[in-house]
Amino acid sequence: MPKRVLLGLLLACGLAAPTLAQEPKTGGVINAVIQPEPPGLMLAMVQNGPTQMVSGNIFEGLLRYSPKLEPQPELAESWSVSEDAKTYTFKLRKGVTWHDGKPFTAADVLFSIEMLKQTHARARTNLAQVDKVEAPDDYTVVFTLKQPFGPFLGIFEVGSMPMVPKHLYEGTDWKTNPFNNAPVGTGPFMFKEWQKGSFIRLVKNPNYYEKGKPYLDEIYWQIIPDAAARSVAYETGKVDVLPGGSVENFDVPRLTKLKDTCVTGAGWEFFSPLAWLWLNNRQGPLADKRVRQAVMYAIDRDFAKDVIWNGLGKVATGPSASTIKYYTDDVKKYPYDPAKAKALLKEAGYKGEKIRLLPLAYGETWQRWGEAVKQNLMDVGINIETIATDVAGGNQKIGDWDYDIAFTYLYQYGDPALGVGRNYISSNIAKGQVFNNVEGYSNPEIDKLFADGAVATPDSKRKEIYEKAQKILVEDVPVAWMLELQFPTITRCKVKNLITTGIGVNDGFKDAWLDK
Amino acid sequence: MKQFWKSMLRSPSGVIGLVILLLAISIALFGPLLFPNSPWRMVQRPFLPPFTLSTVPLGTDALGRDVFAGMIFGARVSLLVGLVSTLVALVVGIPIGAMAGYFGGKVDDALMRFTEFFQTIPSFALAIVLVAILQPSIYSIVTSIAVVSWPPVARLVRGEVLSLRTREYVQAAVVTGQSNTWIIMREILPNALSPVIVLASLMVATAILLESSLSFLGLGDPNLISWGYMVGAGRTVIRQAWWITVFPGVAILISVLGLNLIGEGLNDALNPRLSREGR
Numbered sequence: 054m055p056k057r058v059l060l061g062l063l064l065a066c067g068l069a070a071p072t073l074a075q076e077p078k079t080g081g082v083i084n085a086v087i088q089p090e091p092p093g094l095m096l097a098m099v100q101n102g103p104t105q106m107v108s109g110n111i112f113e114g115l116l117r118y119s120p121k122l123e124p125q126p127e128l129a130e131s132w133s134v135s136e137d138a139k140t141y142t143f144k145l146r147k148g149v150t151w152h153d154g155k156p157f158t159a160a161d162v163l164f165s166i167e168m169l170k171q172t173h174a175r176a177r178t179n180l181a182q183v184d185k186v187e188a189p190d191d192y193t194v195v196f197t198l199k200q201p202f203g204p205f206l207g208i209f210e211v212g213s214m215p216m217v218p219k220h221l222y223e224g225t226d227w228k229t230n231p232f233n234n235a236p237v238g239t240g241p242f243m244f245k246e247w248q249k250g251s252f253i254r255l256v257k258n259p260n261y262y263e264k265g266k267p268y269l270d271e272i273y274w275q276i277i278p279d280a281a282a283r284s285v286a287y288e289t290g291k292v293d294v295l296p297g298g299s300v301e302n303f304d305v306p307r308l309t310k311l312k313d314t315c316v317t318g319a320g321w322e323f324f325s326p327l328a329w330l331w332l333n334n335r336q337g338p339l340a341d342k343r344v345r346q347a348v349m350y351a352i353d354r355d356f357a358k359d360v361i362w363n364g365l366g367k368v369a370t371g372p373s374a375s376t377i378k379y380y381t382d383d384v385k386k387y388p389y390d391p392a393k394a395k396a397l398l399k400e401a402g403y404k405g406e407k408i409r410l411l412p413l414a415y416g417e418t419w420q421r422w423g424e425a426v427k428q429n430l431m432d433v434g435i436n437i438e439t440i441a442t443d444v445a446g447g448n449q450k451i452g453d454w455d456y457d458i459a460f461t462y463l464y465q466y467g468d469p470a471l472g473v474g475r476n477y478i479s480s481n482i483a484k485g486q487v488f489n490n491v492e493g494y495s496n497p498e499i500d501k502l503f504a505d506g507a508v509a510t511p512d513s514k515r516k517e518i519y520e521k522a523q524k525i526l527v528e529d530v531p532v533a534w535m536l537e538l539q540f541p542t543i544t545r546c547k548v549k550n551l552i553t554t555g556i557g558v559n560d561g562f563k564d565a566w567l568d569k
Numbered sequence: 570m571k572q573f574w575k576s577m578l579r580s581p582s583g584v585i586g587l588v589i590l591l592l593a594i595s596i597a598l599f600g601p602l603l604f605p606n607s608p609w610r611m612v613q614r615p616f617l618p619p620f621t622l623s624t625v626p627l628g629t630d631a632l633g634r635d636v637f638a639g640m641i642f643g644a645r646v647s648l649l650v651g652l653v654s655t656l657v658a659l660v661v662g663i664p665i666g667a668m669a670g671y672f673g674g675k676v677d678d679a680l681m682r683f684t685e686f687f688q689t690i691p692s693f694a695l696a697i698v699l700v701a702i703l704q705p706s707i708y709s710i711v712t713s714i715a716v717v718s719w720p721p722v723a724r725l726v727r728g729e730v731l732s733l734r735t736r737e738y739v740q741a742a743v744v745t746g747q748s749n750t751w752i753i754m755r756e757i758l759p760n761a762l763s764p765v766i767v768l769a770s771l772m773v774a775t776a777i778l779l780e781s782s783l784s785f786l787g788l789g790d791p792n793l794i795s796w797g798y799m800v801g802a803g804r805t806v807i808r809q810a811w812w813i814t815v816f817p818g819v820a821i822l823i824s825v826l827g828l829n830l831i832g833e834g835l836n837d838a839l840n841p842r843l844s845r846e847g848r
Contacts, residue, residue, distance in 0.1 A: 280805070281805065301805060303631060303805065303806050307808070307809060356611070360615050360631075360633065361632070417802070417805050420787070421631060421632055421802070423791075424632065424791075425611065427609070428607070428609045428610055428611060431607070431609075432610075438792060439792050440791070441704065441705040441706075441787075441788070441790075441791045443701075
């Protein structure tokens with residue numbers, strides 16, 4: 054099986070584990086694929102996946118996150134939390150300069166927060182609990198919260214809260230600022246040039262505050278629109294790094310068999326993409342809990358993992374990915390059991406009413422997955438009709454609640470208060486939007502648990518609350534959880550130490566080096 | 570009629586084409602009886618090469634679905650779409666062409682400008698747009714193929730009718746006070762049909778190709794398996810598994826070839842000049 058090969062290679066190469074204590078070598082140029090071409094590189098205003106991947110190496114946040122999502126110092130050197138968990142004090146690193154030579158100070162932090170509140174939807178939500186931000190001196194920033202907010206230390210990742218140079222943006226029209234096209238950050242790499250449709254070139258920041266880093270001289274992000282051509286570019290040696298999702302899954306086994314090739318699924322822990330099926334709880338047979346449970350039993354999720362995702366990923370047990378805080382697998386289990394599904398359908402009195410299935414129009418893998426799920430459901434007697442749409446059309450249908458079952462996957466951002474609750478609380482039922490509670494699940498108990506969980510202290514209390522919420526949700530099956538997705542990053546083995554954090558390639562070039 | 574079959578059977582291409590078509594039709598009709606399982610069902614391990622297991626003679630695709638079952642069920646969709654959309658195109662094209670040719674003048678102008686309007690748009694592009702707007706389903710695919718294929722029929726019929734309506738027997742019918750409908754239906758159209766039949770056989774082939782191309786691009790009916798879909802879905806894994814694309818591709822090739830051969834045979838049989846020489 055290909056997955057064995059994959060895992061074997063993963064272990065053999067040890068890309069993610071810096072166990073082989075080798076001295077990093079300085080110098081070298083890396084070619085990486087970026088897919089699709091980002092719409093812009095100003096991270097404070099554009100948050101598309103590819104933007105985060107390129108600009109995460111130009112900009113920096115106050116904190117960085119380990120694969121276990123523990124906060125680590127970046128622009129903030131240390132931090133402390135007050136007794137009542139309402140005041141967070143960050144000590145900034147001294148001697149940090151922007152790429153244009155101006156010093157980075159607390160004033161930049163205050164400015165960035167004000168700017169992000171207007172330009173970055175997720176940052177705005179994350180900062181909602183913040184009462185005020187102050188800078189007693191140039192290298193101290195104090196956040197005062199309205200009430201304790203458990204996940205607060207999880208919101209300072211570079212893509213969630215990038216630091217922006219005040220001296221270049223203050224008093225300008227942000228949207229038309231010329232530095233949007235030539236971003237200036239504090240990160241290990243500086244923006245050099247962008248040949249649209251061809252490549253983005255970053256060069257080493259010679260004045261980087263961590264002495265000796267970065268090791269690489271240059272990064273070329275190659276833009277190659279066709280999936281097959283991206284695989285070929287790797288095979289012919291034009292590129293050395295294929296970030297997660299840049300080649301089709303079925304190409305992965307072939308590429309990983311190539312000489313000197315390493316693959317890892319690590320580096321997505323912060324995002325923890327979780328795939329599930331929206332089930333429209335409002336109408337038709339799916340309004341019945343037993344039918345929704347039957348859907349869970351009817352779908353062979355191991356097959357999806359092994360065949361469609363080539364063994365990468367993990368079968369989901371509930372609303373939280375296993376990398377998210379307070380995850381528990383002590384919940385009701387739904388193994389592949391068609392007989393049980395049939396029995397539940399019979400009990401619920403399902404009589405073959407037509408149910409519409411909306412696959413995700415994100416390419417081959419998702420199309421095949423839609424076909425497999427359809428067949429699974431048909432096999433237990435659910436009458437499925439697949440509706441073909443494009444991405445925009447699908448989003449519209451889901452947002453308008455005009456669907457029965459629909460594929461999706463969402464990022465979870467490390468904490469249930471940041472990325473899980475939003476899909477199940479009834480205050481998030483809002484027609485027209487795609488990533489909220491579109492299934493229409495409404496349970497006052499769940500509402501209360503998520504409301505309490507966000508602000509409860511200490512941690513053990515939060516754990517208790519979220520574990521209870523997971524149990525209730527898994528029993529009720531508001532949506533059908535499928536897989537914790539893993540997007541394999543494929544590199545030449547000579548690329549060392551690329552993935553060391555919870556966001557992987559997005560800020561990984563700081564530590565990466567080339568073994569020549 | 571007897572003579573028609575005689576001359577049809579005398580042309581080798583016609584015979585080969587007929588055999589292929591009959592074979593394809595019988596597979597489409599009776600094949601699913603032999604394979605009661607849905608072609609979407611995952612029956613074996615994925616990427617099983619052909620000729621290794623007798624239960625899945627042509628191997629399996631990326632999800633472990635039987636390629637042979639897909640071919641048989643695909644024959645149904647491909648032939649059905651080909652025949653029905655051609656029929657619809659004829660039903661639209663023949664009356665328009667006949668009216669334009671018979672009445673001439675302003676009617677002719679109006680109808681022909683209308684026809685040209687469709688002919689100026691590249692037919693495949695128009696078909697894609699129509700299917701995308703109407704949402705992919707078997708109905709929207711038949712509709713859009715019919716919409717892009719009737720104009721040649723209309724023009725052909727118009728040309729035939731134009732030349733026939735000046736013949737003496739037609740003028741005689743006019744003089745005896747027959748109604749226009751009667752004249753078109755009974756006097757003109759039966760004599761104009763030979764080239765239309767030849768064209769129709771080629772249109773079926775084109776329609777099968779169009780349907781395959783649409784499915785190849787992912788615009789097929791997601792609930793029905795077709796040869797074009799199989800080629801499209803297998804295209805991306807062609808380097809790992811050639812058989813997923815090659816077998817349905819060959820099926821498309823053979824059936825389109827068969828229809829073209831039939832067209833040739835029909836042309837030989839129905840062309841009075843050629844058939845007279847043959848006799």
